[in-house]
Amino acid sequence: MQVYQMYKDMLYNVSLRIIINQQDAQDMVHDAFIKAFQNITKLENDLNLGPWLKRIVVNCSLDFLRKKKKLSWLQESYELQQDEEVLTEELDNTSLKFEDVKKAIDALKDKYRIIIVLYLIEDYSHKEIAQQLGLKESTVRNQYVRGKRLLKQQLQNKITV
Amino acid sequence: MSLEHFIKDHKTAFDDSKMSEDTTLDFEARLQQELHQGSKPVRRLRAMRYVSIAASVVLLIALGYWYQNEQQRIEVRDNLVSALDASDTNSSRLEAIYDIEDQLADEEEDEKILQAFFKILKTDSDANSKIAVIDALLKFPDNQLVRNHLIDALGNETEPLVQLKLIKSVALLREQRAKAPLKKIIENEESLPLVKGNASDLLAMLNQ
Incomplete structure (x- = not known):
């Protein structure tokens, strides 16, 4: 949860800029953390955690827009x-x-x-x-x-x- | 300072929103649920069932959809042209031009749209809209009407940025009829040196 507290606002801002809606952006942050925890072994260097999480939240946000057909x-x-x-x-x-x-x-x-x-x-x-x-x-x-x-x-x- | 640099310089200021603290509890609960969830194959089978139902429905409606498509295309075109006519600010006009260009990208030139674009080229005073229109018109280099209007615009335009764009455009089209408007630009004392220089270069190229 320490990692969550440290990075949640940063990821929230990234997602919010992409999908605009606050509630959806919060959901994307949660999705991103879940994905990150499930794939934590793929992270090769702890120093890259922030950028790695950012990439994940960008992917989640774009996938979300795709599902909502907002990337038509x-x-x-x-x-x-x-x-x-x-x-x-x-x-x-x-x-x-x-x-x-x-x-x-x-x-x-x-x-x-x-x-x-x-x-x-x-x-x-x-x-x-x-x-x-x-x-x-x-x-x-x-x-x-x-x-x-x-x-x-x-x-x-x-x-x- | 360019807008690009302004945004890059203020990058950190964009991170000014905070997530609600209430969401932390939601996340903890979700984390517990996700990390201790039941078997994935069951979820996959369920998802596959939904997909197959959805695919059947899609097949059924595809035929009807295809039939409606042509009518919709005409309606979309008319709406886009109406939006362009109704645009009352420079940015909404620019956006309308881009929308037309994007949505009707793969289609043959449309008389109604061309006329709307020609109108902007002749009457509108906003340089960005004119530049966007010229880009859109250049997709139809073989259309005689398009070529005529670009040459006319070259002779009448006074805004330097648009003049430069038009000079580059007629250079692409290798249009010999551009010689007269180019001479007019070169002889005009009010033309900017940069514009005159570009016009002279093109004139020399056309005379070769």
């Missing part, structure tokens, strides 16, 4: 042309508030939010995200660029309002 966009995703990143003007850093950014990320559709969260916050590479979601790496990169564009657009709207 994966079937819609397709190979796009390499979408070069055309940046609009940089956001004014002084007017950028963390709370606004967090809200804007949460407001993104699953297909953009999950990729943005895994890449920018959980430090997954595009390749790892592609493997996790069963997509091509180029599709992940494209969805990431789109998500970032939408995020900027939302924040620009907020700043200009």
Whole structure:
């Protein structure tokens, strides 16, 4: 239970960013701990416990969304042309508030939010995200660029309002 | 600072939620239950029975579903185009464009959708939406109407980011008719040097 107390909030935040719903995120944390305890022999180095648990909770959360058919966009995703990143003007850093950014990320559709969260916050590479979601790496990169564009657009709207 | 760096720099601040303490007891109970559970084969057999029932049901409804599919496709398209027309903010418009692109990805170009996209290219002032529309239109490089509208847009556009995107697009299309709008950009004193440079490069390429 010591491990549970130590890591539960960290895992809860990871899951909450992916599935948004608090109750479901709590269930995912419990599922992740159960899986971890059942597979504890697979952990080769105790120092990796935190990242290992994080990976498990990410897997559980994505499986949960798959079961709820909230990842149906994966079937819609397709190979796009390499979408070069055309940046609009940089956001004014002084007017950028963390709370606004967090809200804007949460407001993104699953297909953009999950990729943005895994890449920018959980430090997954595009390749790892592609493997996790069963997509091509180029599709992940494209969805990431789109998500970032939408995020900027939302924040620009907020700043200009 | 870019948005990307802002998020990365504030990564730890995202971990600001706490799990309710009440859940600890639930977890303890569940842990006990899971780690001392009955035989797995029984659970598997039960699951297989549910799967086989579900598979039968799926087979029965598959035929009816297929029949409805075409009607639904048309309805989806109309809803998407309506959503695009009704979008009143830049972000909702951008999202509507992406939705159309995703959901109708494997289909032939649709006149209704193309017209909605052309309208954005002509009238909308938001650069991101225009760039997204250009990306979407480039999926139909052989469509003459698409090529015409991209060339027209190149001649009329004044926003530098969109101009750059259009220059790259007509370069991909190797469209000789782009020469006139490119000259117009080069001769325009208000064009940014970067845009002029790209236009000159493309013009030189087309003249080769």
